[in-house]
Every structure is written in C-alpha cells, then in structure tokens.
Amino acid sequence: MDGALPLVRLVEQFARLPGVGRKTAQRFAFYILNQPEEKAREFAQAILDARTKIKKCSICGNLTDEELCPICAAKERDTSLVCVVEDPRDVLAFERTKEYNGVYHVLHGLISPMDGVGPEQLTIKELLARVQAGGVREAIMATNPTVEGEATAMYLARLLKPLGVKVSRLAYGIPVGGNLEYADEVTLYRALEGRSEL
C-alpha cells in the first residue's frame, strides 16, 4: 500500500481535518474510492468552490458568496439590534432559534493575548464604525462564556457605551433540559442571581 501514493496522500489530507485520526482518515479515503468518479469530482469541486467563492459580508463579516450576507440583505430584519458573535457558526446557532430578528456582527475571533490575538485582528473597528454611523439601538455581546469571551465582551462594552448605545450580555443559567445535579457551582450561582419572577 506504500506504493499507492495517491491513496496515502488522500489519507494525509483527511487526517488534517480537526478531530480526525489516521483510522478515520483511512475510512474516509476508502469511501471516496468506492464512490463513482462523478461523486468524487463533485466533492473536490465543492472544496474549491467554498474556498474560492466564500467571502465576508461587507457589513457584518458573516460568510457569504455575494456582497452582502442574506441577513444583512433582508429588508425585514431590525438593523438597530446587533448581536456580536465570535464566529459565523454562532450566527447559524442563533438563526436556528428562529426568534432573533436583529442583525449580527461577526468578530472572527476573540481577544486572546495568549494566542497573540489583539483587538486590531478582529472586526472591532468595523463594529465601531457601524455604531458611529448611527441607527444602532442595542449591541448584544453574544461571545462564549469563556475567559476570552468575557474579556472581549467587557472590552467592547467599554468602547461602545460612550457612543450612547445600549450594551447587553447573554443570560447565564441552567441549560434547558439540563440537570441541576451536574451544573457547576458558578453556573448555579449565576442562575440564582439571574432568577426571574413567575
């Protein structure tokens, strides 16, 4: 099999995907070999298309293959409410709730001095420009509840508040369907703190 270089190379490529080891990569490669050639072509083309055609929305930084992402291009969205997220995947997560009608701002990362990521590498300048241009009523800090997520939210709040915009943060609490027994104490404390009247 050492001689079947194209196969070895494909296994190597699959093994580079996040969370994929040698065995899984091998399974993927054999799946490709067992597909009709047409299907393998489609797969290869999809990789090229995604990499070459996808770019960032010129307003919010979300991924799109046009000038504006479908959310910024939609007329019925409330552009005065901006949900600030780390990643385009977070946009997908919020869109799945089908409840949020505002728009987004994708930071493409979080401030993380340990990884050498400072504010200037994120789309913070663009966010400030959006707010300064007017029309934004509230900015929701929807970064992950990690150290970096919190720090980035705090940093942004300090920049945005002087511009006269309301800055809010996602609620902390017990996940729906979760189990109190398994909740960590910080989450429980936050859930207590944030309790609401019934």
Added chain:
Amino acid sequence: MDGALPLVRLVEQFARLPGVGRKTAQRFAFYILNQPEEKAREFAQAILDARTKIKKCSICGNLTDEELCPICAAKERDTSLVCVVEDPRDVLAFERTKEYNGVYHVLHGLISPMDGVGPEQLTIKELLARVQAGGVREAIMATNPTVEGEATAMYLARLLKPLGVKVSRLAYGIPVGGNLEYADEVTLYRALEGRSEL
C-alpha cells in the same frame, strides 16, 4: 448562511462521509475555509487523484497506482503463501505486524445473500485461477470472524481443498492485552479449544 451556497454544498459533501454528522461536517467545512487557497487545492486534487489513479493489482486485487501492488511486485515475498482477506484495509493491518512474508488475495467483499452479494461479485474466480496456475502451498482464510466472514471462509475452503492446497483459518482467542472478564463466552470457548502447550 442559506445564501452561502458553496459552503452549504461543502457541508453536504462532508456529511456524506461515513460517521460524519451535520455538526462535524460544518467543522470540517470551516477548517477548509480557514486554510490558504493552495491547501484547499491540494485537498481537492488528492481526492481526484485517489479516485482516478488508484486501481486493483492485477494479481491480488489490492489497491495500487501501478500494474502490480508493491507486495506482488516485491521479489522477497513468499508467493506460495496466500492470505485471503476481505478488504485492502486488512492488508494494511497484516502489513503492520511486520511478521507476515507471504502475499495476499483481496476478495473485495464477503458472500452475503442478505446484501445481494454472491460469490461471482468477489474475486473468487481470480483466486481459483491463481491456485490452479500452481505454486500456492497454503491459503490462509483471514476474513473477519462474523457470520459472513465464516461463511465465505467455509465456501472458499470447499473450493480450494480439492485443488490440493492447504487451507487454514486465523486463530480465535483472547486479544492480547484483553481482559478475560470482558471476553464473550464464544471467544473464551474458542480460546480454551485452541490452547497450546507451554
């Protein structure tokens, strides 16, 4: 994101891989987007190359990008000992032991009437031709210890024995490093049966 069709298509392609769900496929797709374009091209090319250049070895049916697989092409292998396996992956597994010096015959499947796979869809004809051509001393049935694997081994043994070739089967027993407590009773019984003197 519904507008970013190239991305949706790439996620769909990844989700077709065995054992990959929507979330994992999404993670793979975002990995591709974050790669330099050159790397994405390499990935796409590896898929095409593997699918178009890899073929079956004309002797043993193992996968190769040349006429003969490296094992059949090697001069130092014992061609009188043929290990019959279901899949090219099984060849890799045996090669990793670094102890086997014979050659292989890859069936590319097992007899499975339930899945509509009969003997004629496998490379059984080619195996018989190899044995009839002479020079084969022993054929080791190295199919998986499943119903289909056993049935295929039995079927092949019945065909091969009249040709005057020794037919053997892999040993059953406790896996090295395994735990007796967790071994199923059939395996334990086979391990007892196959015990050897110390």
